[in-house]
Amino acid sequence: MGLEILVCIKQVPHPDHFSEIRLDVGSGHIIREGVPAIINPLDRNALEEGLRVKERFSGKVTVISMGPPQAQKALEEALAMGADRGILLCDVAFAGADTLATANTLFYAVRKLGKFDLIYCGNETVDSGTAQVGPQLAELLDIPQVSGVQEVAFVDEKTLEVRRALEHGYMKVRLKLPALLCVTRGINRPRLPTVQSIMEVAQKEMIIWKAKDIGAPPESIGLKGSPTCAAGVYEHKVGRRREIMQGSTEEQVQRTVARLKELGAI
Amino acid sequence: MSNSGEIWVIGEQRRGRLEEVSLELLSKGTALSQRMGVTLSSVLLGDEVEEIARELVFHGAEKVYLLEDARLRYYQSEAYARLLSEVIKEHEPQIILIGATEIGMELAPKVAAKLRTGLTAHCIDLYVGEVDDTPHLIHVVPGWGGNLVMHIICPQRRPQVVTVKPGVLPKAVRDENKKGKIIRVKPDVRDEDFRWIETVEVVEEPPQGKSLESADVVVCGGWGMNALGDFSRVQELADILGGVVAGTRPAMDKGWVEEAWMIGQSGKTVSPGLFVSLGASGAMHYTTGFMGSKVVLAVDHNPQAPIFHVADVGIVGDLREVLPCLIAELKKDRMPRKF
Numbered sequence: 059m060g061l062e063i064l065v066c067i068k069q070v071p072h073p074d075h076f077s078e079i080r081l082d083v084g085s086g087h088i089i090r091e092g093v094p095a096i097i098n099p100l101d102r103n104a105l106e107e108g109l110r111v112k113e114r115f116s117g118k119v120t121v122i123s124m125g126p127p128q129a130q131k132a133l134e135e136a137l138a139m140g141a142d143r144g145i146l147l148c149d150v151a152f153a154g155a156d157t158l159a160t161a162n163t164l165f166y167a168v169r170k171l172g173k174f175d176l177i178y179c180g181n182e183t184v185d186s187g188t189a190q191v192g193p194q195l196a197e198l199l200d201i202p203q204v205s206g207v208q209e210v211a212f213v214d215e216k217t218l219e220v221r222r223a224l225e226h227g228y229m230k231v232r233l234k235l236p237a238l239l240c241v242t243r244g245i246n247r248p249r250l251p252t253v254q255s256i257m258e259v260a261q262k263e264m265i266i267w268k269a270k271d272i273g274a275p276p277e278s279i280g281l282k283g284s285p286t287c288a289a290g291v292y293e294h295k296v297g298r299r300r301e302i303m304q305g306s307t308e309e310q311v312q313r314t315v316a317r318l319k320e321l322g323a324i
Numbered sequence: 325m326s327n328s329g330e331i332w333v334i335g336e337q338r339r340g341r342l343e344e345v346s347l348e349l350l351s352k353g354t355a356l357s358q359r360m361g362v363t364l365s366s367v368l369l370g371d372e373v374e375e376i377a378r379e380l381v382f383h384g385a386e387k388v389y390l391l392e393d394a395r396l397r398y399y400q401s402e403a404y405a406r407l408l409s410e411v412i413k414e415h416e417p418q419i420i421l422i423g424a425t426e427i428g429m430e431l432a433p434k435v436a437a438k439l440r441t442g443l444t445a446h447c448i449d450l451y452v453g454e455v456d457d458t459p460h461l462i463h464v465v466p467g468w469g470g471n472l473v474m475h476i477i478c479p480q481r482r483p484q485v486v487t488v489k490p491g492v493l494p495k496a497v498r499d500e501n502k503k504g505k506i507i508r509v510k511p512d513v514r515d516e517d518f519r520w521i522e523t524v525e526v527v528e529e530p531p532q533g534k535s536l537e538s539a540d541v542v543v544c545g546g547w548g549m550n551a552l553g554d555f556s557r558v559q560e561l562a563d564i565l566g567g568v569v570a571g572t573r574p575a576m577d578k579g580w581v582e583e584a585w586m587i588g589q590s591g592k593t594v595s596p597g598l599f600v601s602l603g604a605s606g607a608m609h610y611t612t613g614f615m616g617s618k619v620v621l622a623v624d625h626n627p628q629a630p631i632f633h634v635a636d637v638g639i640v641g642d643l644r645e646v647l648p649c650l651i652a653e654l655k656k657d658r659m660p661r662k663f
Contacts, residue, residue, distance in 0.1 A: 227528030285442030
């Protein structure tokens, strides 16, 4: 038997290079050329969790991503970590999607793939970081979902007890499969690919689907399927004084205290 | 923008305690409702929480839809999302504001997906503005680690749902003379709401003393504190300033602060009167967490560190010298001058 496990991943710009992402003032487009792309860090935790469940109960791990052609690299890396099959949802019709349209696209792909016992997502991405696609996908699939997952325990093969983060504590949630879990960083330490597992990638299945392949109606995906849209992007101007104190340490500190008083901060 | 349809603030209570972000939403909700000429209402789910409903009124809600049931004592994923979307369908508000808390960030997308409507995550501001000569509610969100600011609109579908980052907006002022209607809605809680998913336990201890979000002074230590070996002097400085201690992600990784005290994009956002950054270089995903502070003081050894671009007052130097000196100077300053 075994479990059918799906892991949703996203290719994102490396956060250390966010300061290189610039706005083209004329066109209003975001320029991110030359910024290296990685698998969203929490999505690695999601994959690790899926792989561990597979190792424990047996089953199959599918990784799925919606993105441009180069997102296939992220899926290949996931295969190298141990996933069995990769699916890239790649079509200009998917472009400009907000979180609901993204969740819709994933929904149609999942429907085509058939039943899953467990779907894992990273709790949020480092780029837009909305944390919305996971819960929205679960809602469309009409399955239970938990965000902020820190720990998962199997009560029996159909029941989970999950610990989820709260601001100053945690909540325990019991849920039945099929379910969708959005995981946080502390849940595990994602494995690294081995030489052996990298060599196996070429033998693994990689599917690329367009909108018509998954039967997604044009009005529910991409820009058309997005209730929200960007009305403008602006550079964030921080109006700070930027006064660097001069002199010896003592002098700098004295000047700082005096200045903070003038500013009414102390 | 329409002049029909209320603005709703989803009140969040945990074990009978109102989350502070609800008061922040009420201040923004009040401003928007006055600007648009519509009613500001609130919705509250829980068990025996009428007192909290009254607090929502004292903070500006003209109506509170109150859904009470013993089984709604804790946040319950399916029950809360279903009941909330049903009460929304019945009353057709045009704007829904939800706090971007751990729970709000889960509840909002569920509700928005049930309603197949638009949702914008963790806004830092909201206002009515014109886009192509048409008034819209502008959702202001930080992008790319705070490097860019994006304006999002939801042109057609209603209601438009937004989550708002806690600690960014000012809180509504409490006034016991404010009048509002508490409307009891009998919630149709069903067994099947708990069949697939149920919250069985909530363990939460809000920290003693001041919360990070409400502190007037926040002293935040970063990786550079490594040179001092520990965090005790950060605490000492915070104590003198009457503030609280926070940390960057590297400081959390070091175990110096707990996750609840981490400043940044994936942590907390604070807007204190004084924010002190110690030994942090100023990566975007950190600095976005204190953008709204009135005054920022930064200390770091590297004069080129980007932290000094987002600081009002900067000290370039070795923390091992600067910090004791700063503590001593402030102590001296705090001493009674003469008798």
